[in-house]
Amino acid sequence: MSDTICAIATAPATAALGIIRVSGPKTKEFLSPLLQNQKGEAVLLCPRKATLCRIVKNHEVYDEAVVTFYEGPRSYTGEDTAELCCHGGLYVLQSVLELLLEAGCRMAEPGEFSKQAFLNGKLDLLKAQAVIDLIEATSRAEQKNALSQLEGHLSKRIAALYDRLVTLNTALLAYVDFPEEVDAPEEDTLLELEKIERELEELLAGTRRGQLIKEGLNIAIVGAPNVGKSTLMNQLLGYDRSIVSSIPGTTRDTVTEGCRLGGLKCHLADTAGIRNTADPIEQQGISIARKKAEEATVVFAVFDGSRPLNEEDLALMETFGKEGNLAIINKADQPKLANIEYIKNKFIHCVEISARTGTGCELLDQWVQEQYSVEDTAAEGVLTSLFQTQRLTAGLRFVRKAIEGLQMGFTPDLASLDITEAASAVGEVTGATVTDQMIDRIFSRFCVGK
Ligand SMILES: Nc1nc2c(ncn2[C@@H]2O[C@H](COP(=O)(O)OP(=O)(O)OP(=O)(O)O)[C@@H](O)[C@H]2O)c(=O)[nH]1
Ligand SMILES: [Mg+2]
Numbered sequence: 176m177s178d179t180i181c182a183i184a185t186a187p188a189t190a191a192l193g194i195i196r197v198s199g200p201k202t203k204e205f206l207s208p209l210l211q212n213q214k215g216e217a218v219l220l221c222p223r224k225a226t227l228c229r230i231v232k233n234h235e236v237y238d239e240a241v242v243t244f245y246e247g248p249r250s251y252t253g254e255d256t257a258e259l260c261c262h263g264g265l266y267v268l269q270s271v272l273e274l275l276l277e278a279g280c281r282m283a284e285p286g287e288f289s290k291q292a293f294l295n296g297k298l299d300l301l302k303a304q305a306v307i308d309l310i311e312a313t314s315r316a317e318q319k320n321a322l323s324q325l326e327g328h329l330s331k332r333i334a335a336l337y338d339r340l341v342t343l344n345t346a347l348l349a350y351v352d353f354p355e356e357v358d359a360p361e362e363d364t365l366l367e368l369e370k371i372e373r374e375l376e377e378l379l380a381g382t383r384r385g386q387l388i389k390e391g392l393n394i395a396i397v398g399a400p401n402v403g404k405s406t407l408m409n410q411l412l413g414y415d416r417s418i419v420s421s422i423p424g425t426t427r428d429t430v431t432e433g434c435r436l437g438g439l440k441c442h443l444a445d446t447a448g449i450r451n452t453a454d455p456i457e458q459q460g461i462s463i464a465r466k467k468a469e470e471a472t473v474v475f476a477v478f479d480g481s482r483p484l485n486e487e488d489l490a491l492m493e494t495f496g497k498e499g500n501l502a503i504i505n506k507a508d509q510p511k512l513a514n515i516e517y518i519k520n521k522f523i524h525c526v527e528i529s530a531r532t533g534t535g536c537e538l539l540d541q542w543v544q545e546q547y548s549v550e551d552t553a554a555e556g557v558l559t560s561l562f563q564t565q566r567l568t569a570g571l572r573f574v575r576k577a578i579e580g581l582q583m584g585f586t587p588d589l590a591s592l593d594i595t596e597a598a599s600a601v602g603e604v605t606g607a608t609v610t611d612q613m614i615d616r617i618f619s620r621f622c623v624g625k
Contacts, residue, residue, distance in 0.1 A: 196283075227240075247295075252289075290615075308559055320385070337605065371574055378567055387547065399449060408432070424448060426447050480506050483513060507529045570598075570601040
């Protein structure tokens with residue numbers, strides 16, 4: 176019989192409420208003697224009913240808490256579980272936790288509640304990863320993607336691929352063992368493998384998007400000096416991060432900061448104004464600016480709309496006027512003196528804003544949303560972890576190897592070896608084929624109480 180575990184599930188900080196979680200076969204047995212109602216009577220724990228209880232030992236009251244009991248298997252872990260919604264003082268929570276430990280519970284390891292859920296088939300590895308992603312989400316895109324994965328469409332799709340590979344292999348092995356009795360399966364196997372290959376390719380295409388959602392979009396803000404790059408940076412962040420001044424060449428070192436645009440996590444880099452200069456420090460800043468722009472996924476090329484375009488602007492347009500970059504014509508609160516049509520000819524995407532007043536800055540939000548269609552994130556979600564991508568890539572490699580082998584007329588037993596490897600790699604994503612060490616490694620990334 177497994178242990179009954181307990182842990183504080185909320186963050187270790189003083190707060191209005193704090194939750195202690197208990198899970199295991201003896202949840203009721205350990206918890207019930209500690210609970211009383213307001214009249215001092217014993218409390219009968221009914222499944223899924225929140226009950227206001229005093230937590231008492233030896234006639235001493237430790238807290239008043241709302242206790243909810245979930246009877247296994249209809250609980251997060253699949254075992255009997257209780258959640259004690261206590262007052263959120265660190266001392267209070269610790270003292271209630273100690274009562275549970277004295278009663279016979281064991282302190283939970285990090286992620287042990289979720290690991291138990293996985294072992295009891297309540298959660299596959301993909302959903303477990305989605306739980307971490309949801310807890311760690313810092314943007315709407317991450318939140319939506321994690322919730323889609325929790326719904327399980329992606330899990331079902333990958334589990335089905337795993338099942339199909341296993342079925343295919345069973346048929347192949349039947350033929351290898353009983354060639355007289357079973358029809359030669361090469362043609363059907365090949366067709367099915369090609370279908371699986373296409374599905375894996377599709378899933379992997381989604382992982383690029385998953386990486387973007389998780390890692391965020393790198394945006395470099397570049398332009399000639401004094402066009403308002405730092406003002407834009409501060410406007411997007413909502414506070415003064417970069418120094419702004421009317422003296423050209425203010426920003427030297429690149430200033431980086433995270434923000435959210437169009438529901439996506441973004442990393443903004445405000446860079447030194449690019450121009451010809453004899454100042455060696457400014458030159459260094461400019462070379463870093465160019466490097467940042469090269470590394471970035473998106474360049475926001477800023478121009479000052481309140482003055483005619485100069486040599487520096489023209490050179491920048493040649494370098495950055497590419498698909499995927501955005502021209503930002505700034506200082507729209509001033510009379511327009513720049514040749515805006517010229518800029519629009521060089522850039523596919525162009526917006527006019529005033530970084531100082533904030534007018535038009537919502538266009539940047541919209542632009543990121545349109546370009547990276549965060550709202551479209553497939554309803555079933557996309558894979559975000561490197562581990563998942565690596566395993567599916569390995570699965571695809573073996574499927575392709577099996578296809579090649581069959582096409583070249585190798586015997587089915589060789590294809591079967593590749594299909595076994597492919598199934599094993601694909602199964603690792605949902606957890607169908609993982610080892611104990613892998614399970615431990617994955618769940619140790621969770622916090623205690625999750
Ligand atoms: N009128 C107006 N002035 C602006 C606007 N944006 C920036 N400025 C002014 O333009 C000047 C330069 O702004 P910065 O944000 O420091 O420009 P920068 O591009 O970062 O300049 P460097 O760091 O020197 O390359 C400051 O005086 C700002 O107040 C705007 O939208 N409208
Ligand atoms: Mg600046």
